[in-house]
Amino acid sequence: MRDEAVRLAHGSGGRETFSLIRELIVSMLEEDMKRVEGGVGTDELDDGASIPLPDGRHLVFTADSYTVKPPFFPGGNIGELAAAGTINDLLMMGAKPVAMLDAMVVEEGFPMDDLRRIVSSLVSTLRDEGVKLIGGDFKVMPRGNVDGIVITTAGVGVAERLIVDSRIKPGDKLIITGSVGEHGAAILAAQRGVDVESQGLSSDSKPLTSLMLPLLREYGDRIRAAQDPTRGGISQSLNEWASKTGLVLVVDESRIPVREEVRAYTELLGVDPLSLACEGRALLAVDPGSADEILEFIRGRGERDAQIIGEARASERYGGLVLIKTVAGGLRILEPPSGVPVPRIC
Amino acid sequence: MRDEAVRLAHGSGGRETFSLIRELIVSMLEEDMKRVEGGVGTDELDDGASIPLPDGRHLVFTADSYTVKPPFFPGGNIGELAAAGTINDLLMMGAKPVAMLDAMVVEEGFPMDDLRRIVSSLVSTLRDEGVKLIGGDFKVMPRGNVDGIVITTAGVGVAERLIVDSRIKPGDKLIITGSVGEHGAAILAAQRGVDVESQGLSSDSKPLTSLMLPLLREYGDRIRAAQDPTRGGISQSLNEWASKTGLVLVVDESRIPVREEVRAYTELLGVDPLSLACEGRALLAVDPGSADEILEFIRGRGERDAQIIGEARASERYGGLVLIKTVAGGLRILEPPSGVPVPRIC
Numbered sequence: 155m156r157d158e159a160v161r162l163a164h165g166s167g168g169r170e171t172f173s174l175i176r177e178l179i180v181s182m183l184e185e186d187m188k189r190v191e192g193g194v195g196t197d198e199l200d201d202g203a204s205i206p207l208p209d210g211r212h213l214v215f216t217a218d219s220y221t222v223k224p225p226f227f228p229g230g231n232i233g234e235l236a237a238a239g240t241i242n243d244l245l246m247m248g249a250k251p252v253a254m255l256d257a258m259v260v261e262e263g264f265p266m267d268d269l270r271r272i273v274s275s276l277v278s279t280l281r282d283e284g285v286k287l288i289g290g291d292f293k294v295m296p297r298g299n300v301d302g303i304v305i306t307t308a309g310v311g312v313a314e315r316l317i318v319d320s321r322i323k324p325g326d327k328l329i330i331t332g333s334v335g336e337h338g339a340a341i342l343a344a345q346r347g348v349d350v351e352s353q354g355l356s357s358d359s360k361p362l363t364s365l366m367l368p369l370l371r372e373y374g375d376r377i378r379a380a381q382d383p384t385r386g387g388i389s390q391s392l393n394e395w396a397s398k399t400g401l402v403l404v405v406d407e408s409r410i411p412v413r414e415e416v417r418a419y420t421e422l423l424g425v426d427p428l429s430l431a432c433e434g435r436a437l438l439a440v441d442p443g444s445a446d447e448i449l450e451f452i453r454g455r456g457e458r459d460a461q462i463i464g465e466a467r468a469s470e471r472y473g474g475l476v477l478i479k480t481v482a483g484g485l486r487i488l489e490p491p492s493g494v495p496v497p498r499i500c
Numbered sequence: 501m502r503d504e505a506v507r508l509a510h511g512s513g514g515r516e517t518f519s520l521i522r523e524l525i526v527s528m529l530e531e532d533m534k535r536v537e538g539g540v541g542t543d544e545l546d547d548g549a550s551i552p553l554p555d556g557r558h559l560v561f562t563a564d565s566y567t568v569k570p571p572f573f574p575g576g577n578i579g580e581l582a583a584a585g586t587i588n589d590l591l592m593m594g595a596k597p598v599a600m601l602d603a604m605v606v607e608e609g610f611p612m613d614d615l616r617r618i619v620s621s622l623v624s625t626l627r628d629e630g631v632k633l634i635g636g637d638f639k640v641m642p643r644g645n646v647d648g649i650v651i652t653t654a655g656v657g658v659a660e661r662l663i664v665d666s667r668i669k670p671g672d673k674l675i676i677t678g679s680v681g682e683h684g685a686a687i688l689a690a691q692r693g694v695d696v697e698s699q700g701l702s703s704d705s706k707p708l709t710s711l712m713l714p715l716l717r718e719y720g721d722r723i724r725a726a727q728d729p730t731r732g733g734i735s736q737s738l739n740e741w742a743s744k745t746g747l748v749l750v751v752d753e754s755r756i757p758v759r760e761e762v763r764a765y766t767e768l769l770g771v772d773p774l775s776l777a778c779e780g781r782a783l784l785a786v787d788p789g790s791a792d793e794i795l796e797f798i799r800g801r802g803e804r805d806a807q808i809i810g811e812a813r814a815s816e817r818y819g820g821l822v823l824i825k826t827v828a829g830g831l832r833i834l835e836p837p838s839g840v841p842v843p844r845i846c
Contacts, residue, residue, distance in 0.1 A: 160610040165640025182623045195634045203635035217601035217654040218637045255563035257652045264506040277528045288541045289549035291564045294511025299647040306603045308563040308654030
C-alpha cells in the first residue's frame with residue numbers, strides 16, 4: 155500500500171526511511187547521476203559521498219540536518235551534536251575531517267543567549283578537532299513555522315583510503331567502541347519530562363577524531379566497514395550491513411555493552427537499547443586476524459567498554475539478516491527497527 | 501541595544517543578517533578557523549567557500565537552506581529553487597557545479613505526491629545542468645514542528661579561476677543579466693493570496709549554467725565579481741560590494757530592467773523592486789574595456805534584458821555606499837534593505 159502522506163516513521167532512520175529514500179530519490183536517478191565517476195554516491199546509502207582525487211585519495215562529503223528536541227539535553231546540545239555528528243560521519247568514511255559549513259534555520263523569538271550558547275558549542279567542538287568553519291547560511295522562520303532551531307551541516311574531509319560498508323567479508327569481526335543507546339535514552343527521557351540527570355542518563359555525543367584518526371593510521375587496511383550507529387542504533391547499522399553484503403551478522407547480546415542506567419530505563423519503557431541512537435560510538439567490521447589487537451588499541455585510547463560483539467558469516471539461509479544470541483541462550487533474528495521510538499532524536 | 505531574541509529581520513539577508521552573522525559566528529572564530537589556508541572562508545561572506553587544490557584550481561562549497569512559502573509558486577517550486585539556487589551560488593564563485601547533497605526536513609502529514617513532485621523537480625533541474633546528486637539526509641518532524649518542508653543543500657564545484665567579490669576595481673562596470681525582483685514579487689503576491697498568474701507575476705528562478713559557463717570560459721579574467729541577488733535583491737548585493745571594497749557604486753535607475761507587472765504590483769504595495777529577490781539573475785562587475793562586448797555576449801545567449809547599470813568609483817566621501825541616479829533626475833543613497841519585505845522568500 156502506498157503512503158499518501160509522510161509519516162514520522164519515514165524519518166526514523168530505520169526500515170521505512172530506507173525504503174522511502176530508495177523509492178523517492180534513488181529510483182529517480184539515472185546511473186550516472188548517482189555519483190561522480192569512481193566515487194561513492196547516493197545509492198550506497200553510506201555515511202557520506204565521495205569524489206576521487208587524481209592522486210588516489212577521496213574527497214568525502216556529508217550533509218545532515220539536526221532537529222533534536224530539546225536543543226539542550228544532558229550531555230550536549232544541538233550545536234555540539236551537529237559538529238560531532240558531522241565529524242563522525244566523515245571519520246566513518248575513512249576521512250580526516252577538514253571543514254564544515256552550517257545552515258541554521260531558527261524560529262522567530264528564539265532566545266539570543268541560547269543561540270549564542272549553541273553556536274559557541276558548535277565552534278568549540280570544531281576547534282578542538284581541528285576542523286574549520288568555512289561558511290554557511292542563516293534563515294529565520296516566522297513564529298510557529300519551525301519549533302526552535304534546525305541546523306544542517308555540510309562536512310568535507312579527505313580519505314587516504316575510503317571505507318565503504320559493502321566491503322565486509324565472511325569471518326570479519328564486529329567491534330563496538332563503547333556502550334550503546336545512551337543518546338537515545340537521554341533524549342527519550344528528556345522528551346518525557348523525566349529528571350534525566352537524577353536517573354544517571356546522559357548523551358554519549360562526542361567527536362571520535364582522537365580515536366579514529368590513529369586507528370585509521372595504524373589499521374586502515376584492516377578496517378572493512380565503519381558506521382556511527384545513530385538513528386535506529388546498532389540494530390539498524392547491523393541490519394544495513396547485512397542487507398548490503400548478503401552476509402549474516404551474528405552478534406552475542408551478552409557482549410554488547412549497555413550501561414546499567416540505560417538498561418533500567420529502557421526496560422521500564424519496553425524499548426530496546428540496541429535500537430536507540432549512539433552519538434559517540436563507532437561500529438567497526440575488522441579483519442579477524444587483527445581483531446584482538448585492534449580491540450586493545452581502542453581500549454588503550456580510553457574506550458574501556460569496547461567489545462568484539464560478533465562476526466560476519468556467509469549463509470545461504472540467513473544471508474542478509476542479523477542473528478542475535480540472547481542472554482537467555484536462544485538465537486533470534488534481530489529485526490531492523492521500524493516505527494518511531496523517539497522523534498527528533500538527532 | 502542587544503537583541504534578546506531572534507527577529508525575522510535577522511534572516512532577511514539584509515543589514516540585520518550580516519550584523520548578526522558577524523557578531524554571532526565570525527567573531528567566535530579565530531583567524532585560522534575561518535578558512536582552509538589559501539581558500540575563501542566565513543569572513544568573506546561571499547556566495548560560497550573554497551579549498552585550494554594543488555594544481556591552482558579551487559574546490560568550491562556552498563550550503564543553503566530553502567524555506568520558501570508556498571512550496572509551489574508560479575514559475576517554480578522549492579525543489580527546483582534549491583537545485584537552481586545551489587548551482588547559481590557555485591557559478592557566482594566562478595565554479596563549474598559538479599555535485600550536490602540534499603538534506604530534507606519534512607512535516608509529518610506532508611502529501612507524498614507533493615514531495616514526489618518536489619524531488620522530481622530538484623532531480624530534473626540537476627540532470628539538465630549535468631550536476632550529480634551524490635547523497636543527502638531525510639528527516640521528519642512531528643506535525644506542527646515545521647511548516648511543510650525545508651530543504652538544505654550542499655553544493656560542490658570546481659573553479660579554474662575563483663571569483664571573489666572583494667576584487668572589484670574603480671572603473672569596473674556593473675551588469676545585470678535580466679530584469680529584477682520577479683521571484684520576490686511572485687512570492688509576496690502568493691503569500692498575500694493574490695491570484696499571481698492573472699497579475700502576470702512569475703518567479704525568474706532558473707539555473708544560470710548555460711549563461712555563466714561560456715561567460716567564464718570567454719571572459720573569466722575580466723569578470724571581477726559575481727553575485728546572484730537573492731535575499732535583499734540587487735540593492736543588497738550592491739551594498740555588500742560597496743561595503744567590502746570601500747568603493748562607491750553608482751547606478752542609473754533608468755537602466756535597471758524591471759518588468760511592467762512587477763513595477764505595477766510593487767508600486768501598489770510600496771515595496772522597492774530593487775530589494776526583492778531574483779533567483780535567475782547575475783549581477784556582475786566587469787573590466788570596463790570589455791563591458792560592451794560582455795553585454796553583447798550575454799544578450800546573445802538569450803538574456804535580452806541584460807544591461808550595464810552603473811560602475812564602481814573611488815570616492816573618499818561616498819566610499820562604501822551605493823548611489824542611485826533616480827528616474828526623476830536626483831542622486832540618492834541606496835540603503836541596504838532592512839526589515840523583512842517578505843519572510844520565507846527562498
